[in-house]
Amino acid sequence: MGFNLEHIVPWGRSYAEYVAMFALSRFELQQRILGCGDGPAAFNAQLTGQGGRIVSVDPLYAFDAEQIRDRIVATCETVLDQARQNRDDYVWDVIPSVEALGRMRMVAMETFLADFVAGRSAGRYVAGELPSLPFASGSFDLALCSHFLFLYSSQLSPAFHLQAIREMLRVAREVRVFPLLTLEGQPSSHVAPVTAELKWEGFRVEHRRVPYEFQHGGNEMLVFRPG
Ligand SMILES: C[S@@+](CC[C@H](N)C(=O)[O-])C[C@H]1O[C@@H](n2cnc3c(N)ncnc32)[C@H](O)[C@@H]1O
Numbered sequence: 001m002g003f004n005l006e007h008i009v010p011w012g013r014s015y016a017e018y019v020a021m022f023a024l025s026r027f028e029l030q031q032r033i034l035g036c037g038d039g040p041a042a043f044n045a046q047l048t049g050q051g052g053r054i055v056s057v058d059p060l061y062a063f064d065a066e067q068i069r070d071r072i073v074a075t076c077e078t079v080l081d082q083a084r085q086n087r088d089d090y091v092w093d094v095i096p097s098v099e100a101l102g103r104m105r106m107v108a109m110e111t112f113l114a115d116f117v118a119g120r121s122a123g124r125y126v127a128g129e130l131p132s133l134p135f136a137s138g139s140f141d142l143a144l145c146s147h148f149l150f151l152y153s154s155q156l157s158p159a160f161h162l163q164a165i166r167e168m169l170r171v172a173r174e175v176r177v178f179p180l181l182t183l184e185g186q187p188s189s190h191v192a193p194v195t196a197e198l199k200w201e202g203f204r205v206e207h208r209r210v211p212y213e214f215q216h217g218g219n220e221m222l223v224f225r226p227g
Pocket of ligand 1: 008010011012013014036037038039040041057058059060128129130131145146147148
């Protein structure tokens with residue numbers, strides 16, 4: 001797969017953050033959900049615990065729990081230092097401080113790690129990577145992508161984004177992507193060309209406000225559906 005653990009910084013969000021980032025209703029939480037690039041987030045573990053049906057796909061899942069834990073420990077302080085240095089780029093209300101951010105993320109990642117071995121055996125954590133997913137067409141109702149597409153706009157081209165979103169729309173009836181900002185906190189310049197192309201191909205594309213904002217101005221998701 002060519003995915004090197006030394007190059008990645010595992011960082012996982014909580015279940016509550018996922019529900020808010022994607023404005024998920026109780027009904028939607030009961031659907032068949034695919035999480036693309038979920039990494040060490042707690043969403044899969046907690047939703048499964050509540051009886052939900054979710055599969056997460058991420059190249060990180062090719063590694064074992066100890067390797068992932070070691071990498072989290074090795075990189076966690078660096079991520080928090082960056083948050084301290086760029087404090088003004090974030091909204092400190094629900095998450096009141098960098099220290100609280102660190103605690104919240106570590107709880108989420110511990111929840112993931114505690115679930116990972118059983119979840120991988122059950123087929124809930126699948127090693128794979130966009131833009132090519134190892135699932136049959138129409139396998140899911142909803143595909144979610146948090147903090148991967150658009151966030152890494154400097155590293156991932158508009159063509160990659162198009163391929164990735166088309167692929168998610170192949171395996172799911174609806175796709176939601178959050179945030180629409182880059183790592184630097186700027187609106188991604190890929191949003192306009194990617195949405196224009198997918199509309200031209202006949203997909204319905206909607207910008208929707210969500211009840212979540214941590215990066216300043218990062219409170220919108222894109223929703224894609226077949227036309
Ligand atoms: C910033 S993390 C976000 C984790 C999680 N979605 C969250 O919001 O807490 C980005 C994730 O994208 C994953 N990733 C990297 N390349 C990918 C690819 N080609 N397809 C899917 N996921 C990928 C990384 O392994 C990492 O777990």
